[in-house]
Amino acid sequence: MHTLWHTLQHAYQRLFQAQEDAHTRELLHILRHVPIFQHLPRRTLRTLLPYLHARTYRRHEVLYFEGDPGLGLYIITRGTVRLLTENEHGQLEELTRLSEYDTCGHLALLGEFRRLETAQAATEVQVLGFFRPDLKLLLRRHPTAGAAILQAVARYVAARQVELVGLLEQCANRRQALIWLQEAGRRAEHRLPSLLSER
Numbered sequence: 099m100h101t102l103w104h105t106l107q108h109a110y111q112r113l114f115q116a117q118e119d120a121h122t123r124e125l126l127h128i129l130r131h132v133p134i135f136q137h138l139p140r141r142t143l144r145t146l147l148p149y150l151h152a153r154t155y156r157r158h159e160v161l162y163f164e165g166d167p168g169l170g171l172y173i174i175t176r177g178t179v180r181l182l183t184e185n186e187h188g189q190l191e192e193l194t195r196l197s198e199y200d201t202c203g204h205l206a207l208l209g210e211f212r213r214l215e216t217a218q219a220a221t222e223v224q225v226l227g228f229f230r231p232d233l234k235l236l237l238r239r240h241p242t243a244g245a246a247i248l249q250a251v252a253r254y255v256a257a258r259q260v261e262l263v264g265l266l267e268q269c270a271n272r273r274q275a276l277i278w279l280q281e282a283g284r285r286a287e288h289r290l291p292s293l294l295s296e297r
Contacts, residue, residue, distance in 0.1 A: 122147065128175055128226070131199040134254045138246055145243035149232040154224050161202075161217040161225070168206025168213050170229030171251075174198055177223035182216040195220060207233055207251050 122144070129135045129143045150173075155161060161172060164183060172179075178197050182190040193215060196202060205211045207230055237244035259279070266275035 125150065125226075128173065128199065132173055132201060133199075134171075134201060134204065134250055135247070138250055142243045142246045145240050146228070146236070146247060149228060149236050151227040151229070151232075152224065153227055154222065155219040157219055157221055159219045159223075161219065161223075162213050164213055164216045166213045168203055168211050170206050170227055170232070171204045172202050172217070173226040173228070174200050174202075175224045175226055178220040179223055179225075180218045180220045182218060183214075184216075190216065204251055204254065206230060207248075208255065 125147050126140065126143055129138075129146070135143060135146075152175075155177075161179065162168070174196055176198060178195055179200075179202065180195055181193040181202065183193055185191050202215075202217050203213070205214075207228070233244065233248065236247065263272075263275045263279055266278055269275075
């Protein structure tokens with residue numbers, strides 16, 4: 099009887115472990131396809147997994163509104179999200195659509211930035227949320243992995259800035275694009291004290 103109990107116990111543990119591993123493999127597969135995280139070591143991605151939150155949104159449901167305080171990043175794992183902004187007449191206009199492995203809201207990981215756009219589910223949408231409090235907790239518990247993830251987000255933001263200068267050049271010229279970038283930097287400096295003092 100004692101042997102039978104141990105056999106059943108080990109069989110249950112193996113079954114549970116197999117299910118857990120399948121779920122872990124699925125999450126790692128998703129992160130491997132997300133541009134922000136795809137170059138991080140597998141070990142770092144595994145450390146991130148417990149800090150991700152799975153959420154489902156119905157069609158037309160809003161993930162966040164333009165002007166809301168940003169809390170974190172959303173990774174789309176299924177469905178389509180519309181990014182919208184309000185025009186001068188108060189009507190929402192579509193900026194773009196995001197789908198599987200795309201992200202939105204990444205700036206909120208770096209500080210208390212308000213949302214620049216509204217994110218709305220165009221279909222039923224499944225996402226993984228990674229929020230600023232989770233990043234702070236991760237940095238305390240796993241400093242090396244947390245620093246690597248934070249660096250990956252910062253690198254992504256920097257790459258977007260470089261591409262933005264290229265797009266601005268098409269609107270004016272390189273000199274004007276860089277002038278706008280410098281002006282944006284000066285304006286940002288006024289916000290830095292409040293961002294750096296954030297707890």
